[in-house]
Amino acid sequence: MTTDEILIKVEDLKMDFGPVKVLKGISTQIKKGEVLVIVGASGSGKSTFLRTLNLLEEPTGGHIFFEGVDITDEKIDINLHRQKMGTVFQQFNLFPHMSILYNMTLGPIKLLKKSKAEAEAEAMELLKRVGLADRAKAYPSQLSGGQKQRVAIVRALAMHPDVMLFDEPTSALDPEMVGEVLDVMKNLAKDGMTMVVVTHEMGFAREVADRVMFICDGVIGEEGTPQEFFASPKNPRLKDFLSKVL
């Protein structure tokens, strides 16, 4: 599904936390429709990279162009661009004081200025797609982890994003619930959504990714198609990493 149109362009991205240099210069391009999977050891900066992409973490150096606009530029309104970048967190982060339906319609109603009826109809449609239409009136605390994460995904989708960012979406789940979330993500990829996915699910990377990226020591240690990446890794650190996770 990858097209030639560049959706996100990252130029020499750097991120320091005080004296700690977490990202030391990352440059890459993400094409429309591409599924980029990011892997790496824990603490290598994968989350930081993902969080800088929508400026949840403000990079200390470099530029990020999203749909042609430099979103690291102080003068742009980052909130408008974030509406187009869906984010799914490891800990779901559903709003516990709102029903599932309201979790999903809050953004569309307040930000996209949709009518309540329209937003709810769209939300119900999305819930149906992930098999949770009957839980619309429930509250997050009444859902299983897998259900929560599926809701978190469709909550992001309700904003009609142009890219979806996933930060270890299955890491907080019981093993038996991982599949249901990955299935939703696979379908999303099939439908042509641009996705950046940090994950330890190598099976998902092999099956769904257009490109796999290994982050190590704050830089891109290696990247390539899943075939190259898993069959013939060149970076010794990547070889070591793969020998541990595969």
Next chain:
Amino acid sequence: MSAWLEDFKSEFYLNFIKGDKWLWLVDGLKATLKIAFFAVILGIVIGVLVAVIRSSWDQNGKKLRGGAKFIMRILNFIAKTYLTVIRGTPVVVQLMIMYYVIFASSTNAILIATMAFGINSGAYVAEIFRSGIMSVDKGQFEAGRSLGFNYIQTMWYIVIPQALKNVLPALANEFITLLKETSVAGYVTITDLTRAGDLIRGKTFSAFMPLIAVALIYLVMVVILTWLVGILERKLRTSDH
């Protein structure tokens, strides 16, 4: 025994019935409730504002730049000074300064007292509320921002409702304290419940009846409020949404 009862009856008559002095207590109670009610509202408004300023500076101050940083630094400084001054001085002194110094030209004592108690309560509400904001998981804020909500929208729709829920019992206790603290309103010429009892005492030269009556009225109000807070707490505990 019957002599004691007779005594009680005549004291009761003297202090409350004769000259309709019970009405003094009713009027005093009205003034107390009026001050407490509006002071609570003012306290919440100030408290939420100060809490939001303080916690956004603590959480996001570093990330701000230029003009926004300058403004927030000043607001945070004002908020901190306010908290220090208000919590570092007795409420009755604040009340007298408001009435005799700052608003010396006004005679609307009830309004000034309401402001004084509201400003005082705001400092305590702010600290309660700040702890409530801090207790909301950081992921909630990030989820809001990543949907595209700006800082204020995220606080308003997502963080503050959860913070409020977390601190409702503590807030309710603050209001009970405030209700009792209004008993110093007599210092600025207001005939509140306490002062009304004292006026009766001055008139009848009998201290027991009017003062015990005043104490009982406060006690009943506090017991009822405490009971309501208990119901509220149980409701919040059973519904974790």
